[in-house]
Amino acid sequence: MSRREFSKPTKREALRRSGGLCEAVGTMYGLNDGHRCNASLGYGVEFDHVILDANSKDNSLENCAAVCVKCHRWKTANHDNPKAAKTLRQQDDHRGVSKKPSRFPKAPAGYNPWTRRIEQ
Numbered sequence: 325m326s327r328r329e330f331s332k333p334t335k336r337e338a339l340r341r342s343g344g345l346c347e348a349v350g351t352m353y354g355l356n357d358g359h360r361c362n363a364s365l366g367y368g369v370e371f372d373h374v375i376l377d378a379n380s381k382d383n384s385l386e387n388c389a390a391v392c393v394k395c396h397r398w399k400t401a402n403h404d405n406p407k408a409a410k411t412l413r414q415q416d417d418h419r420g421v422s423k424k425p426s427r428f429p430k431a432p433a434g435y436n437p438w439t440r441r442i443e444q
Contacts, residue, residue: 328381330371330388338371338388348372348395352403355395363392370396376404376411 330338338347346361352374355361372389373380380387391399434442 328377328383330383334383334385334388335371335390337385338390339365339369341385342369342390346392346395347389348391348399352399353391353395354398354402361392361395363394365390365392368393372396372399376407 341347342365344365346363346365348355348361350359351357353361369390370393372391372395373382374387374389375382377383431437432442434444436443
């Protein structure tokens with residue numbers, strides 16, 4: 325599954341709407357509830373799917389936020405990645421897909437990796 329990008333016109337309009345200031349608002353971006361970041365986007369702008377693309381498939385202007393790099397990184401690490409992982413787990417559970425087996429089998433009881441022997 326690949327993430328879809330915003331179109332250039334959508335990015336342009338989101339940047340115009342932002343007034344050159346970060347549009348990140350609230351706890352989803354690591355800020356106090358209801359507070360906006362307002363950092364200058366002159367040092368770098370990223371366009372965030374407010375509602376995860378994996379969940380919404382929405383590339384509209386309403387789901388696009390022009391945010392600073394710091395806010396985007398925080399939201400990705402603390403909100404988006406865990407939510408996407410949960411969505412995938414739920415989809416797997418729904419389809420009856422079991423957890424992928426490990427490439428490395430579990431060592432038998434009493435196995436000593438230093439001597440490579442099973443010790444009693």
